[in-house]
Amino acid sequence: MEVDLEPKVLDTSSMTEKGYGEFGCSHYRRRCKIRAPCCDEIFDCRHCHNDAKNSIEIDPFDRHEVPRHDIKRVICSLCDREQDVQQYCINCAVCMGKYFCSKCNFFDDDVSKKQYHCDECCICRIGGAENFFHCDKCGCCYSMIMKNSHKCVEKAMHHNCAVCFEVKITVLPCGHTIHLECVREMERHSQYSCPVCSKSFCDMTRVWERLDREVASTGMPQIYQNRRVWILCNDCGENSEVNFHFVAHKCPICSSYNTKLTRGRIATGSSEIMKTV
Structure with missing residues (x-):
């Protein structure tokens, strides 16, 4: 009888694919579950736990959430072995998540999201690390497109x-x-x-063009044709004196109609308007 003395090599590629896409929840595709340390119950992910423990059926005094960093134990979805947080099951060697972050205790099989961990944010983000930069003042990551133009708001991600x-x-x-x-x-x-702050958050060019046409086609009664008013533009922040119109007031600085009337009366020029302030 021949004995095979050759060491068996683990096919890690097959373990990576075994059960892939077959397990998970509405939040993530993954091949493990978590044991919540707060209530010692098993859930598909921490969001499943938070949804269940904060539902209307739960007594308000018993509602709670589990922080991602507090998770210490996971259960393999293929062999049901409970173990410490790690990417590969210690029992069946299956990969429990193609993306795995040991800092966030996070698993996800859908790597098309291009997950990455930001050490400054202390969380995992999606979209690819090469496409984002971290702003220390805002305390969050932004698209590289905004690197030279984004408006800093201190601790932006700490606001609701x-x-x-x-x-x-x-x-x-x-x-x-x-x-x-x-x-x-x-x-x-x-x-x-x-x-x-009332600033426009999308491209309003087509809307402003439509308002241009409406203003041009809407005649003003004789009594209002000489009325001048002051407006504040929410987009550029400038104050301007413009002709009063029923439809809208256009900022002469940036051409935005995202403006509001600040003060005004029938006047022939800025000097007369300023006398009323």
């Missing part, structure tokens, strides 16, 4: 959404933060300006 006051996930061009879903809800109601 300006609409629903929950944790924010989207940074507007002005630097303020807001839920992406709140942005979409505002857009559904034709609201396109930041709820904090």
Whole structure:
């Protein structure tokens, strides 16, 4: 009888693919579950735990969340072996997440998100590290597109959404933060300006062109044709004196119609307006 003395080599590629895409939850595709240290219960991920433990059915005094860094134990979805947090199961050697972060105790099989860990933010982000930079003043990562133009708001990511006051996930061009879903809800109601500073958060060129046509086609009664008013532009921050119009007032500096009337009366020039201040 021949004995095979050759050492068996573990096919790590097959272990990486075994069970891939078959396990997970609505939040992540992964091949492990977590044991929440706070309540000693098993969940697919910490978001599943937080959703369950903060539902309306739970007594308000019992509601709680589990911080990502507190997770110490995971359960392999293929062999059910409970173990310390690590990428490969100590029992069946399956890869429990193609993306694995030992700092965040985070697993995810969907690497198309291009996850990366930001040491300054102390969390994992998506989109690829090469596409983002970390702003120390804002305390968060921004797209490289904004590197030379973004508006710094100190500890921006430590502020809540300006609409629903929950944790924010989207940074507007002005630097303020807001839920992406709140942005979409505002857009559904034709609201396109930041709820904090009122600056436009998307390209309004076509809207301004349409307003140009409306203003040009809307005649003003004789009594209003000489009326001059002062406006403040929410987009560029400049104060200007313009002709009063029923439809809208256009900023002569940046051509935005995102303006508000500050003061005005029938006048022939700026000097007369200033006398009323």
